[in-house]
Amino acid sequence: MIKLARWIVYAVAALALNFPVIVTLLTSFKSGKEISVNPGFWISSPTLENYATVLQVSDRLNIFAYLFNSLAASLIGTVLAMIITFPAAYAIARGRYGRKVLMPLIVNLRAVPLIIFAIPLYMMFQFAGLLDTQLGLGLILTIVNLPLSLIVFVNAIAEVPIEIDEAAKLDGMSKWGIMKGMMLPVCRPALATVFIFGFITAWNEFLFGLMLTSNRAVPMTVGASFFFAASGGGIQWGAASAVMIVGALPPMLIGIIMYRQISGSMTAGAVKG
Amino acid sequence: MVDLDHKGWRIFASPLVGFLLLFLGFPILIDLVYSLSRVSFTNLRSPEIVGFGNYGEVLGDAQFWRASWFSLRFGVITAILECVLGLGLAVFLSPLIEKRSWLMAPLMLPLMVAPAMIGLMYRLVLHEFVGPVPYYLYLWFGDSPSFLNAENAFWTLVVVETLQWTPFALLLFYTAYRAIPNDVREASAIDGASARQILTAIELPLMRPTLIFTFFIRFIDGFRVFDNVYTLTGSGPGGSTTSLPIYIYEAFFKQGAIGKAIAASVILFLASFVGLYALTWLSRRGKGAAS
Numbered sequence: 298m299i300k301l302a303r304w305i306v307y308a309v310a311a312l313a314l315n316f317p318v319i320v321t322l323l324t325s326f327k328s329g330k331e332i333s334v335n336p337g338f339w340i341s342s343p344t345l346e347n348y349a350t351v352l353q354v355s356d357r358l359n360i361f362a363y364l365f366n367s368l369a370a371s372l373i374g375t376v377l378a379m380i381i382t383f384p385a386a387y388a389i390a391r392g393r394y395g396r397k398v399l400m401p402l403i404v405n406l407r408a409v410p411l412i413i414f415a416i417p418l419y420m421m422f423q424f425a426g427l428l429d430t431q432l433g434l435g436l437i438l439t440i441v442n443l444p445l446s447l448i449v450f451v452n453a454i455a456e457v458p459i460e461i462d463e464a465a466k467l468d469g470m471s472k473w474g475i476m477k478g479m480m481l482p483v484c485r486p487a488l489a490t491v492f493i494f495g496f497i498t499a500w501n502e503f504l505f506g507l508m509l510t511s512n513r514a515v516p517m518t519v520g521a522s523f524f525f526a527a528s529g530g531g532i533q534w535g536a537a538s539a540v541m542i543v544g545a546l547p548p549m550l551i552g553i554i555m556y557r558q559i560s561g562s563m564t565a566g567a568v569k570g
Numbered sequence: 571m572v573d574l575d576h577k578g579w580r581i582f583a584s585p586l587v588g589f590l591l592l593f594l595g596f597p598i599l600i601d602l603v604y605s606l607s608r609v610s611f612t613n614l615r616s617p618e619i620v621g622f623g624n625y626g627e628v629l630g631d632a633q634f635w636r637a638s639w640f641s642l643r644f645g646v647i648t649a650i651l652e653c654v655l656g657l658g659l660a661v662f663l664s665p666l667i668e669k670r671s672w673l674m675a676p677l678m679l680p681l682m683v684a685p686a687m688i689g690l691m692y693r694l695v696l697h698e699f700v701g702p703v704p705y706y707l708y709l710w711f712g713d714s715p716s717f718l719n720a721e722n723a724f725w726t727l728v729v730v731e732t733l734q735w736t737p738f739a740l741l742l743f744y745t746a747y748r749a750i751p752n753d754v755r756e757a758s759a760i761d762g763a764s765a766r767q768i769l770t771a772i773e774l775p776l777m778r779p780t781l782i783f784t785f786f787i788r789f790i791d792g793f794r795v796f797d798n799v800y801t802l803t804g805s806g807p808g809g810s811t812t813s814l815p816i817y818i819y820e821a822f823f824k825q826g827a828i829g830k831a832i833a834a835s836v837i838l839f840l841a842s843f844v845g846l847y848a849l850t851w852l853s854r855r856g857k858g859a860a861s
Contacts, residue, residue: 300665303662303663303665303666304666306659306662306663307663307666307673310659310663310677311676311677313733314677314679314680314733314734314736314737315676315679315680316695316733317688317691317692317694317695317733318679318680318683318691320691320694320695320701320702321691321694321695324694324700332700333699333700336697336699336700336701336702336704336705337702337705337706338702380585381585381586381589382586384581384582384583384585384586385582385583385585385586385587387582388579388580388582388583389583391579392575392576392578392579392582394576394579394580394582394583395583399583399586399587401850402590403586403590405846406594407787407790408786408787408790408842408846409839409842409846410793410794410814410815410838410842411794412794412796412814412815412818412819412835412838413598413601413818413835413836413838413839413842414593414594414597414598414601415818415819415822415835416601416604416818416822416828416831416832416835417596417597417598417599417600417601417604417832418593418597419822420600421596421597421600424615436593437593439589439593440593440594443586443590447586472578472579472582476582497682500684501682501683501684501685501686501687502684503684503685503686503796503797503800503801504796504797504815504819507800508819508823518684518686518687518797519686521686521687521690522686522690522801525690525693525801532693534694534697534700537690537694538694541687541690541691544684544687545682545683545684545687548682548683548684549679549682549683551682552675552678552679552681552682553675553679553682556674556675556678557671559678559681559682560674560678560741560745
């Protein structure tokens with residue numbers, strides 16, 4: 298009896314939590330005509346016409362450009378964050394370097410509303426010609442990814458037995474050599490976790506995409522909102538739904554496949570944060 | 571043996587430190603200088619220092635206080651709802667998920683979708699002509715509230731935010747709940763404790779650090795909410811859904827009031843600094859008292 302209740306609660310929760318995605322997915326398979334007469338949960342004549350419209354490049358919408366911008370900026374924002382936090386994490390875990398200032402500063406960055414940096418960054422980017430570029434957006438996404446990246450790496454390195462370092466040092470290896478030759482390979486799972494989680498976070502970012510891009514480097518999240526804003530004579534809901542599904546699909550797919558790593562990294566932030 | 575060669579380690583941290591100085595340190599400096607200046611898009615590079623006028627303008631702006639109140643209320647209410655729902659689901663569903671861990675994946679799916687996208691999706695869900703929610707409400711009850719008017723928009727957004735982020739609380743609470751060793755539960759069951767007693771007297775106290783941490787994270791994220799509010803209601807009818815970040819965004823981009831926007835940024839920065847400092851202090855004191 299209680300078991301049945303648990304299943305019912307589970308089903309209700311899964312439906313309620315995913316409700317907007319389910320509705321959007323259903324709508325994306327309805328024709329324009331059907332949407333206006335049937336907002337319900339069934340589809341009387343499923344069609345792919347919305348996806349055909351959306352995947353066709355037009356003046357109004359070039360979804361491939363948005364997807365590519367998101368991909369490029371997210372990759373920069375994830376990989377660069379990993380490159381600069383890994384050595385720092387090594388210094389923090391092994392040398393107790395920066396435990397008083399650097400580490401708390403970055404951990405607290407997770408809790409600071411990043412909009413306070415947005416206006417000066419806008420000015421700096423204007424000056425440096427980084428406005429509306431994938432590189433510029435990628436640099437900002439790096440900031441967003443720093444806290445989790447550093448925390449996961451520090452935890453991962455701290456778990457490696459220090460005897461490994463000591464043995465390598467006796468063999469005459471430099472710190473740099475130990476980090477590159479021994480730590481990086483051992484920490485491969487942590488690297489994968491940070492990459493996946495960082496990529497999803499970067500892909501889903503909206504505020505800086507909105508402020509710092511306008512045309513050439515617009516990411517998917519912002520592009521989808523343009524699609525809503527630009528349609529003066531009423532929104533084409535079928536095409537809009539297809540845009541949202543296509544834009545939300547990459548992180549969702551990665552999330553479903555890799556949910557174990559992601560739950561691991563979320564809890565890592567929680568336990569040691 | 572810990573290697574305390576401070577100078578040698580500095581090189582390892584230097585890329586990160588350099589990046590921080592350039593992309594966070596320098597912006598804060600600009601924030602501080604420009605908040606004291608008269609500045610517009612025409613004299614962006616040669617601001618004219620005028621003192622605390624911008625701060626006066628922000629602090630005298632009723633909309634700023636409305637936005638602060640919105641952010642605070644939104645952060646507290648969503649954090650409470652998410653933690654309560656997440657905890658309830660984590661404890662109640664734990665026997666199911668323990669045996670079939672894949673059951674967690676559908677529950678976590680909302681966390682993978684951009685909040686901005688979720689906001690857009692609710693435009694469809696709640697739309698009075700094509701949205702299923704008003705459609706079924708009309709069908710079953712003959713009436714549907716207008717979810718996005720000045721009166722209801724706040725609570726609509728609370729529900730939107732809560733439904734997306736409850737999985738976060740659920741995930742952390744489930745992990746903490748499973749981490750409690752089973753023999754602790756068994757020992758208290760042998761001593762005659764009921765399931766409810768075990769939960770309130772043993773499990774919840776053991777989960778306390780996670781509960782506090784999750785509440786805090788969710789409060790922060792609710793307080794600084796931007797994406798889903800911006801895409802669903804914008805600043806809202808009559809400015810009713812203006813969070814602090816939306817206030818700053820609109821002051822800068824819509825009104826071109828750069829000085830005001832930056833002064834508001836600095837105030838927000840100081841507020842979060844004080845808040846974080848107080849919290850660290852409290853948690854240190856709590857730990858000191860416990861040990």
